[in-house]
Amino acid sequence: MNRRAGDVPPRVAVGVDVGGTKTHWRAVDADTGDLVADRVVPSELGTGLRDLAAWLAAHLRGSGLRYDAVGVGAHGCDSPALCRTLQSELVARLDVPVRVVNDAHLLPHAAGLPGAIGVVAGTGSVAAGTGPDGEPLLAGGWGWALGDEGSAAGLVREAVRAAYARHDAGLPPDELTTRLLTAFEAAEVAALSQAMTRSPGAEEWGRHVPLVFEAAAEGSASAVRVVEEGARALAGLVDTLIARGASAPAVVAAGGVITKQPLLFAALRDAVRERHPQVPVVLLKEAPVRGALSLARELLGVRRPRPGEEGG
Template identity: 45%
Template sequence: MTPPDDALAHEGLVVGMDVGGTKAAVRATTADGTLVADVVMSSAEWDAEPADAAAGWLVEVLGRALPAGASIGALVIGAQGLDNPEVAHDLEAALRSRGHGRVRCVNDAALLVPAAGLDAGLGLIAGTGAIGVAVDPSGAALVTGGWGWVIGDEAGGAGLVREATKAALLAHDDGEPDDGLLGALLADFGVTDAERLARAVNDDPTMASWAPHAPAVFRAADEGSALAADVIRAGAEHLVRLVDQLRRRGAVGDAVVAAGGVITAQPRLADAVRELLAQRHPDLRFIVLHEPPVAGAWFLASRL
């Protein structure tokens, strides 16, 4: 049962928000846990900086997601691009200046551990991009990866497509027969030859353009392409290297929680990460999160 509008206005909602490279999810309840909003919208225009513009975008999205007349009592935002404490603190300050007094901003990967019902652990996102987060014994945030699809994020959708395209074009220029990867990319991009594939990828070098083609790489691997399998394995290596880096810097927790549209939808990537973790970090549990990360944002907001 939805509470009356006056209750929404006076109680103050508990609101969690997860902002990734392509989607923004908002979950809101009343103080007693009654669900009043659970929506997903596009985040194509999201940018974490400058802080004032980012805060304005978030407030506008929240205004569309929440019931008319609702006020917010506690708000946690996990967002792509909040890769260091200064950026997160600047965004919190900008939101407070707009009337949101009880607010916390973190990287979107920091939502995974609470969404899994854990108090401590390492979070990995392999969605549009790829990043790892944790905290050290003092509670300070640790972040590795998340460099973006142009130079990094090898296990993210856009990074996988970038690396797969390079591998297929290199093999073509070497005069090797297509093992299935080039053909899969040609069909998915709707072009007829290697030169046109290179042009199609370069003509629109954005996450939104590249990432949707990632499933073609996995299909090619499933159909026997060794090149595609190598690209996916390299993506898994990248994710486990993020875990290596986080532990080297003092990350606490005995579990790795993974989420994001790529790793949750593609067992081949998840299985490769699980295998590598078992070899290099046998003391860590590996959990693929099927609860949406926005649940972690709501959980953190409920504790504010």
């Protein structure tokens, strides 16, 4: 809706999705949903929540926008206490109402399914739900070294383990092993672990995840098994949340891996259906930042935007 000269300036809601590698922020007219600004920048998480708050605040102040409320979904806010800490830090710096949740909690809001369980499979993996008393619940998300099954780094890690198991069994390299050797510039399977530890980290390992799906498409039983086991681990996170009392009208999946790889989404859908046949699994088609916008607009007393509504 276009405003005429002399009208009251629009109230601006800002949504921020802070991921492990990139941050997406979007500003809209809180009342109409009209888009004001939309940007994606590399994430600068710093060494703690104070650093993250300082970076986010500086970025928003530097945008030149006037804003009236901010909703944030943040990678690394893995408990209600951490979310409250970041929220307090941002309120002190921005002087507007702010609500902070874990980035996985954005998915149900972005899909227009508040109360659903969100499952992220991207650089890392985590599942988020809402408990009986409305408290936020999380499962998984312990990082590439300890977990993050079904994520980019987790799938590559398990692919290498599968290659070693095949090698130890005296079997010749298959499509998966061959692709891993090429990707990590290793002359033989025995050298894979050393090649990987030269450049450890979620982003470095995770960038090779397409090869797992390419090998699966070429008939590698090992690669298919890695994907299916990753999906079952993600479904296990859903099980954990439901066992803790999370509402489950649906499961909403998103993240850089699962949105680009139909095989992983199909395996997750099948694994959840096997355990909870009444729970539909949907792939998020909206940007997760839309969920952050929903939180910001609620702070201003605006109803939740309908799925597909322009802007928010």
